[in-house]
Amino acid sequence: MKPLRTLAAGKLKGKLAIAVMSSKGGVGKSVVSALLANVMSARVKTLLLDLDVHTMASAKLFGLEGRVHQVSKRGLEPFPFGDKLGVITLSGVVKDRWVLLPGANQALTMESLLAYSDMEGWDAVIFDLPPGLGDEVLVLGRVSDYLPLVVTSPSKVSVKVVEYLLKFLSETGKRPVLTVNMAYYQCQGQVVRPFGDGRALKELTERYGVPMVELPIDPELEEFVGRIQEYDGPVLEGVREITRMLER
Amino acid sequence: MHEWSIADAVIRTVEQWAEGRGRVKRIVIGVPSISFLDTDILTQAFDELKVGTSLRDANLQVKIKEQTFTCQLCGRRFTLKDVEDQVGEVRSEFGEEYPLHLIPTLSPSFIKCPSCGSRDVMVDNQDVTVEEVIMDETS
Numbered sequence: 001m002k003p004l005r006t007l008a009a010g011k012l013k014g015k016l017a018i019a020v021m022s023s024k025g026g027v028g029k030s031v032v033s034a035l036l037a038n039v040m041s042a043r044v045k046t047l048l049l050d051l052d053v054h055t056m057a058s059a060k061l062f063g064l065e066g067r068v069h070q071v072s073k074r075g076l077e078p079f080p081f082g083d084k085l086g087v088i089t090l091s092g093v094v095k096d097r098w099v100l101l102p103g104a105n106q107a108l109t110m111e112s113l114l115a116y117s118d119m120e121g122w123d124a125v126i127f128d129l130p131p132g133l134g135d136e137v138l139v140l141g142r143v144s145d146y147l148p149l150v151v152t153s154p155s156k157v158s159v160k161v162v163e164y165l166l167k168f169l170s171e172t173g174k175r176p177v178l179t180v181n182m183a184y185y186q187c188q189g190q191v192v193r194p195f196g197d198g199r200a201l202k203e204l205t206e207r208y209g210v211p212m213v214e215l216p217i218d219p220e221l222e223e224f225v226g227r228i229q230e231y232d233g234p235v236l237e238g239v240r241e242i243t244r245m246l247e248r
Numbered sequence: 249m250h251e252w253s254i255a256d257a258v259i260r261t262v263e264q265w266a267e268g269r270g271r272v273k274r275i276v277i278g279v280p281s282i283s284f285l286d287t288d289i290l291t292q293a294f295d296e297l298k299v300g301t302s303l304r305d306a307n308l309q310v311k312i313k314e315q316t317f318t319c320q321l322c323g324r325r326f327t328l329k330d331v332e333d334q335v336g337e338v339r340s341e342f343g344e345e346y347p348l349h350l351i352p353t354l355s356p357s358f359i360k361c362p363s364c365g366s367r368d369v370m371v372d373n374q375d376v377t378v379e380e381v382i383m384d385e386t387s
Binding site: 074 | 249250252253254256257258260261262264265277293342345347350351353354355356357367368370371374375376377378
């Protein structure tokens with residue numbers, strides 16, 4: 001019997017679950033997760049659950065460093081942003097202290113965070129996963145039939161590494177949406193692709209039959225670290241396209 | 249307050265397991281000592297949450313599981329008593345809902361080996377477990 005797992009699965013039952021994931025680190029999963037949560041919260045009550053227990057980037061993005069979650073009879077109460085957006089992060093348990101854990105502890109800590117979060121009344125849960133193909137993917141798979149949103153940068157090495165994840169997801173029968181972060185920028189009306197023409201990506205999407213959304217580089221986005229919920233630039237427009245893809 | 253989540257987890261788990269097996273009389277659970285759960289609150293939460301479930305006649309017994317820590321660097325094995333000053337510091341910094349109370353598997357981030365100071369520490373008995381479910385034979 002696995003009490004933590006049972007509690008987590010029970011809380012997630014009937015909710016829309018989206019896992020923002022990548023086998024490569026540093027591609028912008030947390031930013032995409034935060035913006036996706038913000039876009040979705042315009043329509044449904046959306047909870048962002050940061051499962052990256054080592055970096056806890058959502059706390060930095062939303063300006064939650066040093067704040068701790070209240071604990072009620074239903075568990076860790078989300079940090080609210082208006083009525084329809086909430087964030088839960090391990091940072092709100094350890095007060096933004098560093099976390100270094102052996103592998104087995106990492107999985108159990110993620111499972112605990114899932115089990116002890118108060119999700120009552122939230123329609124959708126977005127999981128910001130740590131990079132890699134390990135416990136994070138397995139833990140979530142045990143408690144939720146999630147929709148995968150795979151994030152990559154256009155760099156060839158990232159595309160090659162992300163193919164591992166697409167292969168795995170395809171084997172498990174899941175149909176991900178692929179997001180290419182930092183794909184291009186606009187300069188004097190021209191689209192500039194600093195990482196090349198994206199041929200490798202096009203081949204990848206054809207090989208696995210996955211839809212793809214490209215997100216632009218917006219230097220202004222950096223100004224919103226600490227108040228990401230206020231950002232309303234061109235990257236957010238791309239994230240709106242992602243939600244349309246996920247609905248299909 | 250965290251004890252309510254533990255009680256919720258135990259009820260959901262045992263209810264699922266006991267479906268079609270008969271009436272449950274007693275449930276024995278093990279909780280890690282480092283979490284300093286209040287067993288009275290845990291039992292009270294269980295008694296309130298079981299109302300209206302198939303476990304309404306069941307009683308809860310809580311066992312505290314002592315933990316052994318093993319330093320992966322120098323090999324020292326130690327117990328909670330050996331690091332009670334470290335745990336005390338964390339409790340006084342965070343208060344009642346301190347991190348190891350909520351998520352005991354975080355302990356390697358908060359506890360150092362008392363001999364060599366390494367954080368590379370393995371811990372056993374870290375999670376809440378259902379140790380025993382005793383059925384009502386008369387049902």
